[in-house]
Amino acid sequence: MIELKDVYKTYTRKGISNEALKGIQLKVEKGDIFGVIGYSGAGKSTLIRLVNYLERPTKGQVFVEGHDLGAYSVKELRAAKKNIGMIFQHFNLLESKKVFDNVAIPLVLLKKNKNEIRERVLELLKFVGLGDKAGSYPSELSGGQKQRVGIARALASNPSILLCDEATSALDPQTTRSILQLLKQINAEYNITVMIITHEMSVIQEICNKVAVMEEGRIIEQGSVLEVFGHPKHPTTQNFVKTVIQNSITNSVLKSLKTEPGSQLYKLELVGQCASEPIIYQMIRSYDVKVNILFANMTEIQETTLGKMIIQLNGEATEVNNALSFLKNNGVGVEGVEKHVFNYSYS
Ligand SMILES: Nc1ncnc2c1ncn2[C@@H]1O[C@H](COP(=O)(O)OP(=O)(O)OP(=O)(O)O)[C@@H](O)[C@H]1O
Numbered sequence: 001m002i003e004l005k006d007v008y009k010t011y012t013r014k015g016i017s018n019e020a021l022k023g024i025q026l027k028v029e030k031g032d033i034f035g036v037i038g039y040s041g042a043g044k045s046t047l048i049r050l051v052n053y054l055e056r057p058t059k060g061q062v063f064v065e066g067h068d069l070g071a072y073s074v075k076e077l078r079a080a081k082k083n084i085g086m087i088f089q090h091f092n093l094l095e096s097k098k099v100f101d102n103v104a105i106p107l108v109l110l111k112k113n114k115n116e117i118r119e120r121v122l123e124l125l126k127f128v129g130l131g132d133k134a135g136s137y138p139s140e141l142s143g144g145q146k147q148r149v150g151i152a153r154a155l156a157s158n159p160s161i162l163l164c165d166e167a168t169s170a171l172d173p174q175t176t177r178s179i180l181q182l183l184k185q186i187n188a189e190y191n192i193t194v195m196i197i198t199h200e201m202s203v204i205q206e207i208c209n210k211v212a213v214m215e216e217g218r219i220i221e222q223g224s225v226l227e228v229f230g231h232p233k234h235p236t237t238q239n240f241v242k243t244v245i246q247n248s249i250t251n252s253v254l255k256s257l258k259t260e261p262g263s264q265l266y267k268l269e270l271v272g273q274c275a276s277e278p279i280i281y282q283m284i285r286s287y288d289v290k291v292n293i294l295f296a297n298m299t300e301i302q303e304t305t306l307g308k309m310i311i312q313l314n315g316e317a318t319e320v321n322n323a324l325s326f327l328k329n330n331g332v333g334v335e336g337v338e339k340h341v342f343n344y345s346y347s
């Protein structure tokens, strides 16, 4: 659907070069809600601007629906761009035009007739929940409503791809949620592939099925959201994941933690079905081990429950080993950890 092959982008201004993208390899499949996350300056906006050819790569190729955008003529490129809608952080609406006319812009440019435009615009406004705002001006709308107008405008030409650059960054958490739900609906009902740029991991958690993490012009990690959230490898990814899934003992618990002789700390990971079974209870009933639960957290990602737990186990070595085998045989991820790791790091 969208593929970037070894893409580089260097901006040169007044003799000074700035390498914004350095060898990007990326594949977005049809129907994905693909998130790209990274800190400011990582190159996220540059990347998304290459996908709709607002920028050209310095090196490498960008394919959309199997076509190399670099090989297109100006005319072909114009036609290809109709297939890609985009929404922005600050909505980019024309303040002097009514909501109706803002949404109609792409259709006017496509030289559609008046009746067709009217029908399509009203249908879109209804879809985004603004059926009664056609005659309002952008200044009379809330931020969330303005973004809905932006979305309606982006959908006007029936694109198969929707690009969103920080589309919810100017909105409060509740409005963000409603806009994300709308994007999810667009993806499901119209089968539109969505690419989302953000610096908020909660946005990725809420709607994406795949994620790429960017740093200094490179993709440092990518994969399914469940995989990346469950096992973040790169320290930057771990920092992002930490903002939505805590996986560490609090300082006060750590301070009061008694290191009894023979006791050991374990991190447990419970994914899907095993997160809803009373596995810890069964372990305590079946084995002569003392269990101290120091931390527990459950998160839902891609409609799958991801449970994280940190426990302290104490008992005879054979009993402890049997208890750990019981957990592993029931699909629980088990990793022994030392107390000191919680003093400074996340893993
Ligand atoms: N038009 C431009 N001319 C020169 N340099 C640019 C241009 N656009 C971006 N850059 C530089 O490229 C790098 C990546 O910028 P980009 O806007 O892609 O980052 P970003 O990840 O979107 O950041 P943010 O989260 O702040 O929006 C930065 O160092 C930036 O200064």
Ligand SMILES: [Mg+2]
Binding pocket: 044, 045, 046
């Ligand atoms: Mg940006």
